[in-house]
Amino acid sequence: MSMIQEISDTEFESLIAKAIDELPEHYAREMSNVVITWSEEPSAEQRVKMKLRPYQTLFGLYEGIPMTQRGAGYNLVLPDKITIFKNPILYASQTRNDLMANIKHTLWHEIAHHYGLDHERIHKVEKPKTK
Numbered sequence: 001m002s003m004i005q006e007i008s009d010t011e012f013e014s015l016i017a018k019a020i021d022e023l024p025e026h027y028a029r030e031m032s033n034v035v036i037t038w039s040e041e042p043s044a045e046q047r048v049k050m051k052l053r054p055y056q057t058l059f060g061l062y063e064g065i066p067m068t069q070r071g072a073g074y075n076l077v078l079p080d081k082i083t084i085f086k087n088p089i090l091y092a093s094q095t096r097n098d099l100m101a102n103i104k105h106t107l108w109h110e111i112a113h114h115y116g117l118d119h120e121r122i123h124k125v126e127k128p129k130t131k
Contacts, residue, residue: 007099012038012086019104027111032067034080034114036107041087057088060106068116082110 007015016038020028042050042058050058064080084106093099 007090009086015100015103016084016107019100019107022104023107023111027115031111031114033077034064034082036082036084038084038086040085042083042085046083058085059089059092059102060084060110062110062113064114066114066116080114082107082114084110 016036020036042052042061046058046061050061052058061083062080063083065074065077084103089099089102089106093102
C-alpha cells in the first residue's frame with residue numbers, strides 16, 4: 001500500500017511539468033506533434049486496447065504514430081498523446097521521491113515510444129550496465 005495517500009491535481013501537474021523540465025534538452029526539443037497529459041486511471045477503452053487483465057494497470061500510455069513511422073504523407077494529423085496515470089503511480093509510490101522517480105521513468109518510457117522504441121528495446125536500454 002502506498003504511503004502517499006493523495007496529492008492535489010495541481011501538485012500532480014506540477015510534478016509532471018518538473019519531470020518534463022528535467023528531460024535532457026535534446027529529447028524535449030526533438031519531440032514533434034505530441035501532447036503530454038494525465039488522467040486518474042486508464043479508461044475502459046485504453047484497458048481493452050492494451051489487453052489489460054482486471055488486476056493490471058498502466059502508469060502511462062503513448063498513443064500515436066511513432067516518429068520512425070512518419071513518412072512524407074504525415075500531415076494534418078492529431079497530435080500524439082502521452083498520458084500519465086495518477087492513481088496507479090500514487091499507489092506504487094512510497095515516498096515523494098518515489099513518486100517523482102515513477103513519474104520521470106514513466107514519462108521517459110512513453111517518450112521512448114514516441115521516438116519509435118518498442119518495449120524490448122526500452123528494457124534493453126534501461127538495463128543497468130555491468131562492468
